[in-house]
Amino acid sequence: MAAQVRPAPYRRGARFAVLAVAALLLAGCQSAPVPAPDTEVPVRPAAGSAPSSVSFAPLRGTAADASELAHPSLAVKIDNHEEARPHLALNRTDLVFEELVEGGITRYVAVWHSDVPDEVGPVRSIRPMDPDIASPFGGIIAYSGGQEQFVEMMMATPLLNLVFDYDDTGLFSRADDRPGPHDVVLRAGEAVSRNAALAPPPMQFSYGTADPLVAPALAAAPTSRIDLVFSDARFPAWEWDGAASTWLRSQEGSPDLEASGERVGATNIVTLRVGIDWSYGEVPKTVMIGSGEAWVSAAGRTAHGTWAKDAAGSPITLTADDGSPLRLAPGNTWVELVPGEGSATFTP
Template identity: 85%
Template sequence: MRALAGRAPHRRGARIGALLAASLLLAGCQSAAEPDAAPTEAAARPSADAAASAVSFAPLRGTPAEAAALAHPSLAVKIDNHEEARPQIALNRTDIVFEELVEGGLTRYVAVWHSDVPDEVGPVRSIRPMDPDIASPFGGIIAYSGGQDQFVAMMMATPLVNIVFDFDETGLFTRADERPGPHDVILDSAEAVARNAALAPPPGQFSYGTADPLAAPALAAAPTSRIDLVFSEDRFPAWEWDGGTSAWLRSQEGEPDLEASGERVRAVNVVTLRVGIDWSYGEVPKTVMIGSGEAWVSAGGRTAHGTWAKDAAGSPIVLTADDGSPLRLAPGNTWVELVPNEGSATFTP
C-alpha cells in the first residue's frame, strides 16, 4: 500500500472550465466465451521506422501521442454524479469512465485520466466496495474523498497510490465556494500526477481497431442511433450517435448532460456490461466485477454483441464478440456502463 495523508484541506473557489430492427433489451444471463488472448495493447503497435519511435499510442485511448507525453501514471478519481454535483469538471478529457450503481439508486463514476490530464477535476466523492476491482488494472493513482473504513481499507490494500481528501495535508484538495457541500471537493489533478511522475504508465486495457471497428460482417453489428440504459428509477442515461462528430452524446434523465466547460458529455465508444450486484454490504451495492457476462460495444454508429470476462482484481476486462474474435474499440475515449442485471439496455437503429 502506498498512501498520501495528513492536515485538513483549505477552502477556495475552484476554476470550473461534456434495436436493431426491434429493441435489444438486457434479459437473461449469458456466460462469457473463453477469451483467446489478453487484450491487445494499443501502445505496442510497431513502427517500421526506428526513428519514429518517439511517437507511440495512448494505452487507454489507442490514439497516436508523443511517447514522452505518456511517461507518467494514470489518475483514477471517484467522481460524484448527484444532481447537485453537476456539471462535473473535465469529463471529456478522460480516457475511460466507469459508471456504477451506488446506494439510493444513484450512480457515481470512476474516471481515469492519462493521455490528457487537466489542472482540476471533480467533484470528488467517497469510495465504494467495487472500486478496487475497477481501478487496480490501471495501476498509478486513485483519488477519493474518503468512505466507510472497510472500503478505504480495501482500496489501501491495492498497489495504487491512494490520495484521500480526509487525510490530505498538502493542499491537493480544495472546496469550491460556488458549489454546495458535500458536492464541492476539487482535486488538483495535474499536481497529483506530477508528484507521482515516477510511477509507471498504465498498461493497455482494451483492443483498438479502426474508426469503424465493428464493420466486419462476422460481428453482425447493427446500426445504432441511440442507447437507452436503466440503472434504477432515478438513473437512466442515454447516448445519441452524432455522425458529424463521430461521437456518442450523453443525456441523463432526459436532459443533455453537460460538463463544466459547457460542452455536451461525449464518448467515441460506449461499452455496456451486464453485471450482478452483491448486497453483502447492506444498503451499499457492490458491482460484481470478477466473472463474466453479456456485453455490447457501440462505436462508429454501430453496436456489436458479445461477452465480457475479468478473472482477477488486477486483470483488465476482456471483450469477445459472438464469433469468438476480439471486440475492438475505435481510437478515442470510452465510457463503460456497468448496468445491473435488474436494469436494461436498449439499442435503437
C-alpha cells in the same frame, strides 16, 4: 460467510432490452451513417500489453508522443448527484466507469492519462467495487474517503491512494460555488506531476479502426440511440452524432453538460450486464470478477458479445459472438456497468 446476491430493488421487473431481430436484419441492408472506415491504421497493441515504441495512448488507442505518456494514470471517484453537476473535465478522460451506488443513483470512476487537466471533480467517497475497477490501471486513485472497510480495501491495492480526508498537501480543496459535500476538487495535474515516476498504465482494451465493428461476422446493427436504466433515479442515454463521430450523453432526459459548457461525449460506449452483491447492506457492490453479456457501440453501430475479468488486477476482455475480439475505435470510452435488473436498449 458467502456473499448474498439479491436483485436491485430500485426498478422491479425491468429486463435487458436487446436489439430486435428486425434491427439485425436491417443491418444487412442498411449501412450505418458513419464515415468510411480507416484503411491504413497501424496495428495497435492488444489489451494487457505495456505502452510500446509505436506510442499509442494505452487507455485511448490514439497515436501520441511517447514523452507525453511517461507518467501514471489518475483514477478519481466522481460524484454524480444532481447537485454535483456540472462535472469538471469529463471530456478529457480516457475512460469512465459508471456504477450503481446506494439510493439508486450512480457515481463514476473516471480515469485520466493522455490528457490530464488542472482540476477534476467533484470528488466523492470510495465504494466496494472500486478496487476491482481501478486496480488494472496501477498509478493513482483519488477519493474523498468512505467507510473504513472500503478504504482499507482500496489501500490494500498496489495503487497510490490520495484521500481528501487525510490530505495535508493541498491537492484537494472545496469550491466556493458548489454546495457541500459536492464541492471537493482535486488538482489533478499536480497530483500526477508529483508522482510522475510511477509507471504508465497497461493497455486495457483492444483497438481497431475508426469503424471497428464493420466486419459482417460481428453482425453489428446501426444504432442511433442507447437508453440505459440503472434504476428509477438514473437512466442515462447516448445519441450518435454522425457529423462529429461522437456519442452525446443525456441524464434523466436532459443533455449532460460539463462545466465547460460542452455536451459530455464519447467515442465508444461499452455496456456490461453485471450482477450486484448485497453483502454490504444498503451499499451495492457491482460484481466485476466474472463474466456476462456485453455490447460495444462505436461509429454508429452496436455489436453483441461477452465480457470477462478473472482477477482484480486483470483488464476486462471483450469477445464478439463469433469468438473474435471486440475492438474499440481510437478515442475515449465510457463503460456502463448496468445491473441485471436494469435495462439497455439500442435503437437503430
